[in-house]
Amino acid sequence: QYRNTDLPEQVQADHRWAKKFLLTMTLWAGSQESLWSIPDATLLTHIQIAFKAVYPEMNLTIVLNGVIFSLTVQRLSEWRSNFGSTAIAIIIDFLTSNQECDSQVLTGLLLKNFTFIFEDMDKCDPAGAFCSAFMLQLLGKAHLSVINGHANIPSLKTKDLTTRGMAGVITLCATAVSLFS
Secondary structure: OOOHHHOOHHHHOOOHHHHHHHHHHHHHHHOOOOOOOOOHHHHHHHHHHHHHHHOOOOOOOOOOOOHHHHHHHHHHHHHHHHHHHHHHHHHHHHHHHOOOOOHHHHHHHHHHHHHHHEOOOOOOOHHHEOOOHHHHHHHHHHHHHHHOOOOOOHHHOHHHHHHHOOHHHHHHHHHHHHHOO
16 A cells, blocks of 8 residues: 655655645546546546646656555545545434434434435425535535645536536435435
8 A cells, every 4th residue: 555655756845746636636536426436547547637737847647556546546535435424423413412303213304205415304395405404514524625725627627526516426425424314
């Protein structure tokens, strides 16, 4: 397993790896419909594009299972797993702060018809889908805070991804909340 100290010296010399490159790759990965199973070839291509944009002075070809590829995959794995632990914390906080209803009963009500995804859990209006406090809090803590400061890379459409490219990450939020409710 690689460590950041295995990165080329030029990459270690400043904070672009953590403050630009990884944030950008996380933004891109969050836009993928199936962010659990991004094909290696697709990931490799996008890592190369992001790396060239963040490190234009380096003429480096990223290779499958090399240090840059492997550390990017590792970071994306950590980011995905953070959704589960963050969802657990949000749900535990909600259930322990709500003393009016038994937590098992409340959990059942939240899961019934996926009520937990709606802004108004009494109406379950499709216009308010994915706008519940659970979803917004998880999206903010586990994703938006992580991508803040990403690089602007037109070929990856990063500007569009910040506003419209959230399909994968919204699915991940809904899945995490439903699994841990």
